[in-house]
Amino acid sequence: MRKTMYTQMKPLWPIIRRYRWSFINLFICVVVTSVIGMVYPYIFGMLIDEVFYQRNLQFLKYIVILYGAVFAGEQCLHICFNSAWAYLATRFSFDIRKRLYDKLLSLRPAFFTASKSGDLMTIINRDTEEILAFIHLNVFFLAANILRLLTAVAFVLYASFYLGLLMLVAVPAVVFVTVMFNRRLRTRLTEQREQYGTLMSWCFEMLAGLQDIRLLGAGKYSSRTFVHMLIQYMRVKNSSSKLEWISERTIGLISLCSDLALYVTACYLIIHQQLTLGVFIASMEYFSKGGELLQRISGASRSIQRNKVAIDRVISLLQEPEENKGSDLPGLRVTKGNIEFDNISFSYNPETPVLLNLSLALEGGTTVALVGKSGSGKTTLASLLLGLYQPESGEIRVDGTLISRCSLRSLRQAVSTNAQETFLFAGTLRENLLWGSVYQADKALWTACEQAFISEYIRTLPEGLDTLIEGDRGLRMSEGQKQRISLARSFLRPAPIIIYDEATSALDGEAEKAVRAQWNNLGGSRTAIVIAHRLSTILSADKVAVLDNGRIVAYDHHLRLLSDSEIYRRLFYEQYAENGLGMNHEETAAQYQA
Ligand SMILES: Nc1ncnc2c1ncn2[C@@H]1O[C@H](COP(=O)(O)OP(=O)(O)OP(=O)(O)O)[C@@H](O)[C@H]1O
Ligand SMILES: [Mg+2]
Structure with a gap:
């Protein structure tokens, strides 16, 4: 008609x-x-x-x-x-x-x-x-x-x-x-x-x-x-x-x-x-x-x-359908920071399932490194926790509360994320740090920048935090610098659950160590999921979860996994072990077992 x-x-x-x-x-x-x-x-x-x-x-x-x-x-x-x-x-x-x-x-x-x-x-x-x-x-x-x-x-x-x-x-x-x-x-x-x-x-x-x-x-x-x-x-x-x-x-x-x-x-x-x-x-x-x-x-x-x-x-x-904001639902209250993925299945299109009956329980206050081949669904799993997509079946709980029964706003306040691709807006550094959040004094901004290992660089800029970045007239930043700004941004929004999706991939070794130390300082009661592409991330994590064929196939400490899990060992030597480290790790694993 x-x-x-x-x-x-x-x-x-x-x-x-x-x-x-x-x-x-x-x-x-x-x-x-x-x-x-x-x-x-x-x-x-x-x-x-x-x-x-x-x-x-x-x-x-x-x-x-x-x-x-x-x-x-x-x-x-x-x-x-x-x-x-x-x-x-x-x-x-x-x-x-x-x-x-x-x-x-x-x-x-x-x-x-x-x-x-x-x-x-x-x-x-x-x-x-x-x-x-x-x-x-x-x-x-x-x-x-x-x-x-x-x-x-x-x-x-x-x-x-x-x-x-x-x-x-x-x-x-x-x-x-x-x-x-x-x-x-x-x-x-x-x-x-x-x-x-x-x-x-x-x-x-x-x-x-x-x-x-x-x-x-x-x-x-x-x-x-x-x-x-x-x-x-x-x-x-x-x-x-x-x-x-x-x-x-x-x-x-x-x-x-x-x-x-x-x-x-x-x-x-x-x-x-x-x-x-x-x-x-x-x-x-x-x-x-x-x-x-x-x-x-x-x-x-x-x-x-x-x-x-x-x-x-x-x-x-x-008329496009909107995200269900669940504005009438209660807010999520995070106490311990326990996260539980219970029998989750998800696919972007019906022909190719990405996650299949995946289960994983993260203890509050720990740092878990999520590893798996490229395209295995690590970012997808993080997106589900952020409520960007809904699992087709299964449930995700934070401290026993179903996240689907909480308002989206409270969920996103509780889970802070550093995405795989860093995006900065055209504007000043200060605006980028505070983007969308309440005003904070310069002192807090500088502290966050120090924690993200970017303050020294900002001090060399004549206009400091007021330097224009991106856009037509703005300063171009390197990927590593962008990631640090994005890290500082997340330090300014303290959330009990943090997801870092390869957040440190463009940082040099020195900077990464310092940033890691800051995470640990912030850590305490925070649960961190770090999607890891670096050996150092794995070594400093409390546990490593191995994602393969849409499931978590192994979940334990790195050394124990190295000795017990064939899939992990293969993945580790293919992707993570750096020159000369392979042997040492086998030895360490043997000692750990003993
Ligand atoms: N928005 C999307 N629409 C359709 N398919 C997608 C979408 N995002 C990811 N995929 C597919 O889902 C699968 C998992 O992707 P995902 O980004 O979760 O992988 P990943 O483990 O994070 O990979 P990487 O280590 O390369 O970042 C891939 O096969 C990918 O092609
Ligand atoms: Mg990814």
Whole structure:
């Protein structure tokens, strides 16, 4: 079933309703202006018949006054409309953008896996503007022009019945052709928009990876892909432009035919004295205005097709399912920091299970190193604890409380994380450290930076914590420096459970040791899950959990695992043992067993 405009716009009603009075006032303005604007040809007709034809100079005075009054009234209404519209437009697009942004913040992580940032940018920027254009065209522009057209027909019918009838035949003919073309055009425009989105997303990705492309010598390859994508986009664009052009010409032709019919009929009526010269000239003006209005209406309905595609995208984003925040659920209270993964199964897509009946119990206050091959599901396990995804079966408990029965906000306050990829925002170092949290004095910021082993570097910067980083004008930081800033950020938000996803991978040995010492200091009652890619992480952890084939296959102290677990031994020698360490460890393991 085809959607009506009402059902299509339904998700936007709350915002539209907020401005209903402004919309109503504007609409009244449009109605009055439209009708007033159509009076000119009629007055002109009177001027010809009464003043020129009847030689009644007295009447000229009234005509001039009438012209002046109509013009002044029309201009006043125009000024009112334009200023009110400018205000409404900015407020309205602000509200929609805010809603979209809030929506993005609460969507399920799976949404972001499937969507491209180029598309999302287009929705927030361009498509939002198109909603306004849609309302402007639909409610005001289209309404105004249809009203003008009706007024024109009414004037002509009043002045000459036959000419009015002629107009009534020409109007539906043009509308019919317009509607016919629009249907086809909409499909083409959807294709064009999709192709543009793909092209933009690809450009975004390529620009971000420009350095890598050059280093990999993949310039030619990426340039070929670019040309291929451009050609595809141009093809779709050309075909819709062609259709647009054909539709415009056809409508133009029909208007021309109706003009010719007017001249023939008018000649006949004037010869038979059924029409005055003034009425003929006024009708000619109404006919040409009518043609112009029809052209505009058809132009508007073509733009409306374009807007509808944009609106569909905004609305489908607004209707995306959100993360269940569990705002009505109680907050999570962490006392000891015990974490229990009980028989967890999870997959991103049904064909490839990632975790399968996984069970793991972490004792509060300990540091557990999680190890496993790349792609074995370590980050996924951490994401489940953070409530980013829900396990398909099984339960996760913190101090005996199911995390699915706690508010998401409290869970994320209790579990702090240092993600595998560090992301810093454009802004000052201070803003990055405090991002989203309450204000803290400089002393606390410096302490956190010292703990993360980055304070010395920051002191060498002339503007210290006020140094701009990232963005166009900001300082570029190395991966290791970024990780330390991100570590300092997590030190400023003390949480009883910490997940470090390879947080120290870009740190040098010295810095890593110091950071580790700080974790241990902070440690005490904190439970830490460290997704380990380094030997030192494993050695300093209380226990090591080995993830393989979606399960925890071994969980014990490193040395005991080394002697007892074949899988761990293999993994350890493949991934972790550094030069010369293998032998020593076997010896140590033997001693440990003894
Ligand atoms: N958002 C996602 N959508 C679909 N599949 C995903 C997603 N994230 C990860 N995967 C898949 O799930 C599996 C586990 O990924 P995960 O990131 O948990 O591995 P990992 O153990 O952290 O690996 P690494 O050590 O390389 O970081 C991989 O096969 C990966 O392809
Ligand atoms: Mg990972």
